[in-house]
Amino acid sequence: xxHQAESVHTSGADTIVxxxxxxxxTDRYGRSVDYVRIAVTSRCNLRCVYCLREEHGxxxxxxxxxDEITRVIRVLADCGVRKVRFTGGEPLLRPxxxxxVREAKAVTGVGTVTLTTNGVLLDRHLDELVxxxxxxxxxxxxxxxxxxxxxxxxxxxxxxxxxxxERVVGEKGLKVKINVLVxxxxxxxxxxxxVELSRDAPVTVRFMELMPFDxxxxxxxxxxxxxxxxxxxxxxxxxxxxESRGRSTEYFSFSLPGYAGGISIIPAFTRNFCSECSRxxxxxxxxxxxxxxxxxxxxxxxxxxxxxxxxxxxxFFRRTVAxxxxxxxxxxxxxxxxxxxxxxx
Ligand code: SAM
Numbered sequence: 001x002x003h004q005a006e007s008v009h010t011s012g013a014d015t016i017v018x019x020x021x022x023x024x025x026t027d028r029y030g031r032s033v034d035y036v037r038i039a040v041t042s043r044c045n046l047r048c049v050y051c052l053r054e055e056h057g058x059x060x061x062x063x064x065x066x067d068e069i070t071r072v073i074r075v076l077a078d079c080g081v082r083k084v085r086f087t088g089g090e091p092l093l094r095p096x097x098x099x100x101v102r103e104a105k106a107v108t109g110v111g112t113v114t115l116t117t118n119g120v121l122l123d124r125h126l127d128e129l130v131x132x133x134x135x136x137x138x139x140x141x142x143x144x145x146x147x148x149x150x151x152x153x154x155x156x157x158x159x160x161x162x163x164x165x166e167r168v169v170g171e172k173g174l175k176v177k178i179n180v181l182v183x184x185x186x187x188x189x190x191x192x193x194x195v196e197l198s199r200d201a202p203v204t205v206r207f208m209e210l211m212p213f214d215x216x217x218x219x220x221x222x223x224x225x226x227x228x229x230x231x232x233x234x235x236x237x238x239x240x241x242x243e244s245r246g247r248s249t250e251y252f253s254f255s256l257p258g259y260a261g262g263i264s265i266i267p268a269f270t271r272n273f274c275s276e277c278s279r280x281x282x283x284x285x286x287x288x289x290x291x292x293x294x295x296x297x298x299x300x301x302x303x304x305x306x307x308x309x310x311x312x313x314x315x316f317f318r319r320t321v322a323x324x325x326x327x328x329x330x331x332x333x334x335x336x337x338x339x340x341x342x343x344x345x
Contacts, residue, residue, distance in 0.1 A: 024080035025280075025317055027290075027324035034082045035279040038069060039344030040100065041089035042284035046118050047154035048142075050181060050210055050223075051340050054154060063286040066096050068304045070103045072282065075313045077109035081280075085114045085138075087344030089284055092121040098128045105133035112136065116179070116345055120157055122164040126171065136175035138206075141165055143187045144194075152186065169201045176203040179345075181210060184225040191230070192237050198261030205261065207234075209268040213340040227252065227267035234263070274327035280320075283342050288320050292343065293328035 025033040042063075047054050064072070073084055084104045091097055097115075104113045114136035115129070122139075129137075141161060143149050149158035168176055180187070180194050194205045210224045231252060235241060244253045244262070252265040281289040286304070287297030298320045303313055325331040 022075075022078040022080075022314055025076075025321040027321050029275070029324070029326055031275070031277060031324065032080060033076075033278055033280050033321050033324075034080055035085070036073070036076055036081050036083070036282065037085045037087055037279060037344055038064075038072075038282045039088050039284040039342060040064070040069065040086050040091050040094050040097070042342050043093050044088065044090045044118070044341055045093060045120050045155070046090070046157070048181075049152055049154065050183070051213075053339075056339070056341070063284045063301060064282070064304070066100065066103075068286075068301075069100060070107075071304070071310075071313070072300070073104050073107050073110065075310055076280075076317065077107045079314060079317060080109075082109065082111040083114070084110055084112070085116060085344075087116040089341050089344070090118055090120070091115055092117050092125055098125060098132050101129055101134050102132035114138065114175070116140065118153075119161045119164045119168070122168060123160065126164070126167060130171065130174060134174065136177070137168055138177045138179050139165060139168055140179040140181070142181050142183075144190055148187060152183075169197065169203055176201070178203055178205045179208055180205065181208050182225045182230055183210060183223040184229075186223060188225055188233070191233055195234070195238065195256070195263055198256070198263060199259050201260055203261040204264055206264045206266050208266040211268040211340065213343065227265045230265050234265075277324075280317075281343055284344070285342060288317070289343060290320050290324040291328060291331040293331040294325065295332040 027033075044052060044056065046052075047056065073081075086097065086100060092115075094100065101113050101115070104110055112135040113133065115134060116138040117140070119139045119141060142152055144162075146156075146158040149161070150156045165178070168174065178194065178197060182188055182191070191207065194207070197203055198205050207230050209227055209230075234254070238256055241254045241256055241263070244255055252267075254263040256263070277291075281292065281297075282300060283289060283297055286299070286301030288300045289297040298316070300316070303316045306312070308316070
């Protein structure tokens with residue numbers, strides 16, 4: 001049944017296309033993949049304590065080249081992938097990021113193209129990105145306090161990012177989500193301030209649990225604040241908060257009466273939505289991860305740089321998706337990994 005061609009509307013044009021001609025990418029459990037997250041670099045201009053060491057290497061070598069990324073998107077779109085997210089590292093450090101967005105948007109079948117960014121370089125790129133057709137931005141921003149920001153990111157860039165946040169929130173036609181990593185005793189007293197961002201603007205504020213993907217293993221230091229605890233704190237401030245049906249990664253999703261935006265809580269350990277997983281991740285080193293908790297990915301770079309044509313590439317993705325583990329436990333569990341900067345979150 002998954003091999004039937006389907007009709008979808010592309011967002012860039014009103015034409016009806018039938019991109020599923022290659023047949024969807026499905027796994028043993030009947031899930032099909034329609035979402036790819038591509039870490040386009042492992043370089044970053046921040047050094048968040050929960051993510052990277054100060055001495056993180058800043059190699060100028062990218063894993064995947066522009067033409068390789070766009071080729072991958074075309075093959076995936078032909079197999080039913082509709083959503084593309086660029087992440088990193090910091091994706092805005094890629095000199096060709098605007099071109100990547102434009103090219104991805106032009107691929108038949110691709111509906112939405114989004115970006116996860118720390119926001120440092122948005123003043124330089126926002127207008128061009130919007131013109132290129134970017135549909136949404138997830139902006140990672142953990143504190144409203146300049147000194148805390150400096151301590152958490154090891155960079156004194158708060159005023160710039162704060163100003164960029166204002167710009168993004170005010171940008172019409174862009175779906176904006178604010179990613180807030182909640183750390184007990186560090187920014188856990190700022191939840192209300194974040195929620196208030198959603199009062200007048202249609203943004204989603206997403207409170208995230210710390211995952212064990214960081215160089216310093218900060219998650220071992222008592223800073224972890226679980227989804228249940230985050231929820232309890234929010235309910236104490238907003239007893240009128242209403243639960244709405246969560247999206248597949250947003251275990252808890254809420255709205256507040258009269259608020260333009262919404263609130264989500266993204267659990268790491270308490271996840272129970274693997275049965276709905278429709279995503280594939282491509283790391284900054286050119287490996288395909290069929291699960292966030294997979295121990296090692298499949299070597300996409302080698303396939304791309306071999307003689308394999310589009311058919312070979314498609315076959316590689318088919319095999320990788322077919323082996324998608326049922327859940328994180330089957331994938332190998334929560335074995336700590338070097339840093340989220342390679343997987344892109
Ligand atoms: N540089 C971009 C940014 O800051 O949004 C994209 C890459 S960053 C790795 C993507 C997301 O991963 C960010 O929202 C960040 O907060 C999150 N992240 C990094 N390390 C994490 C960890 N140990 N646990 C949970 N989230 C983490």
